[in-house]
Amino acid sequence: EPEVTQTPSHQVTQMGQEVILRCVPISNHLYFYWYRQILGQKVEFLVSFYNNEISEKSEIFDDQFSVERPDGSNFTLKIRSTKLEDSAMYFCASSEERGSRQPQHFGDGTRLSIL
């Protein structure tokens, strides 16, 4: 069964450094998402992406965050200047079609630790 893959599985970065989290969505999917889960808290929506642009972003997704689909397969989340509070598990997801009935398929996540 096709799956969403994320790399790396664990990223350790110094505060203030830039970090790029990578995702390869399922190949025929059109909608892409990032979520994060701070330890012990809910999984939170960050951003959705379709047709090479952001469809919606949450208030968490401020100017230090950006997303990009640099080629036909990768989908990246960049954090420009990391803060301690960015430490979390980041999940990439994709869905095949538009509409709220479509399930999102998640990767295994990248655990980001900011020192």
Added chain:
Amino acid sequence: GNSVTQMEGPVTLSEEAFLTINCTYTATGYPSLFWYVQYPGEGLQLLLKATKADDKGSNKGFEATYRKETTSFHLEKGSVQVSDSAVYFCALSDRLTGGGNKLTFGTGTQLKVEL
């Protein structure tokens, strides 16, 4: 805004016991409802879904019925196994204006099944 409330965990059961994990939601529109499961060290996997009132989603012996009148989507299984030990997330899906959807998650309920 939309929200999902799940029963607090952890829930500890003996093998072959009956499982219920309660989930209620608040939504402005007419959302789709999902249960995701997260096994230790893995990402979120779609367990089942329901897209309209009175729909029953089912998979791997788990069931949940979309109850619009009580705004609930409780997860049930008649006989749990040790291998069902995981964290279970209830989620609702809102359609975005850009055509994708956004998942709002509950806090997750950890299930531990013992021999």
